[in-house]
Amino acid sequence: MSYENLKLSNRDGILWVTVDRPSKLNALNVATMAELDRAVDEIENDDQIHAVVITGAGDKAFVAGADIAELNTLGPEEAKEFSLRGQRIFARIEGLSKPVVAAVNGYALGGGCELAMACHLRIATSNAVFGQPEVKLGLIPGYAGTQRLPRLIGKGRALEILLTGRNVSAEEAERIGLVNRVVEPVELTQAVTDLLGAILRNGPLAVAHCLEAVQYGLEMSFDDASLLEATLFGLCGASEEMAEGTAAFLERRKPQFRSE
Numbered sequence: 001m002s003y004e005n006l007k008l009s010n011r012d013g014i015l016w017v018t019v020d021r022p023s024k025l026n027a028l029n030v031a032t033m034a035e036l037d038r039a040v041d042e043i044e045n046d047d048q049i050h051a052v053v054i055t056g057a058g059d060k061a062f063v064a065g066a067d068i069a070e071l072n073t074l075g076p077e078e079a080k081e082f083s084l085r086g087q088r089i090f091a092r093i094e095g096l097s098k099p100v101v102a103a104v105n106g107y108a109l110g111g112g113c114e115l116a117m118a119c120h121l122r123i124a125t126s127n128a129v130f131g132q133p134e135v136k137l138g139l140i141p142g143y144a145g146t147q148r149l150p151r152l153i154g155k156g157r158a159l160e161i162l163l164t165g166r167n168v169s170a171e172e173a174e175r176i177g178l179v180n181r182v183v184e185p186v187e188l189t190q191a192v193t194d195l196l197g198a199i200l201r202n203g204p205l206a207v208a209h210c211l212e213a214v215q216y217g218l219e220m221s222f223d224d225a226s227l228l229e230a231t232l233f234g235l236c237g238a239s240e241e242m243a244e245g246t247a248a249f250l251e252r253r254k255p256q257f258r259s260e
């Protein structure tokens with residue numbers, strides 16, 4: 001598949017998806033969003049992709065937001081449609097059964113912060129800058145930032161960031177739980193590769209079930225979510241993966257989860 005605004009590269013089963021509009025600080029225009037949607041199709045369907053990294057081209061920005069030039073022309077119906085479409089694409093990223101890490105290498109503002117939050121895990125460089133500055137444009141976040149931010153960092157902290165539109169440094173982002181880890185720019189690729197390596201050593205089905213239990217369970221009642229967990233636990237019991245993992249422990253050897 002060909003892409004104009006994304007670069008895709010599969011390195012040892014990890015698909016690196018680079019948003020590639022550096023002259024616009026990788027702002028997400030409609031064409032780029034459509035390409036992200038197509039990339040998700042590819043990720044879902046390609047057995048050679050075990051995990052995903054989303055990052056930005058250049059050394060200045062992850063993604064500096066939705067494309068403000070496009071926002072400027074939207075009427076009310078179009079704006080709602082714009083928001084729903086973006087929400088759907090980001091929900092598809094979050095709903096993937098393969099782990100997705102945001103490698104945040106600079107500005108992650110507006111839709112960029114929302115994209116990072118739609119990923120399962122986030123590693124940022126020390127010069128990364130987060131924020132939801134939409135209120136400064138007379139807007140609110142439209143790609144579910146009003147929902148993911150409070151779920152990640154709590155309502156009070158989220159409201160302060162949403163209502164002021166202020167920037168959040170990488171150091172603060174790490175302190176409040178907006179990112180998992182901060183590293184120096186030269187360490188980013190290795191840090192992301194190491195993190196995914198630690199995940200990919202585990203049973204792929206178990207990893208997928210963990211993602212599903214957390215992703216869907218968090219929006220359910222505790223009892224319903226616990227039942228979901230038990231059901232997924234039951235599915236593990238039916239898997240070759242659990243047979244191999246437990247046998248390997250008992251035989252004091254490393255489990256062999258993947259055939260390749």
Ligand code: COA
Nearest residue numbers: 023024025027064065066067068069107109110111133134
């Ligand atoms: N949408 C469209 N274009 C954007 C953009 C966005 N969200 N963010 C940056 N750009 C473009 C700029 O218009 C500029 O294009 P030009 O060279 O053709 O004029 C280019 O990217 C470089 O940006 P510039 O503002 O010159 O860089 P800077 O280093 O001075 O400032 C930022 C960097 C991130 C602080 C600034 O670009 C910014 O505030 N961007 C908007 C952030 C935002 O509000 N995002 C939420 C949108 S809903």
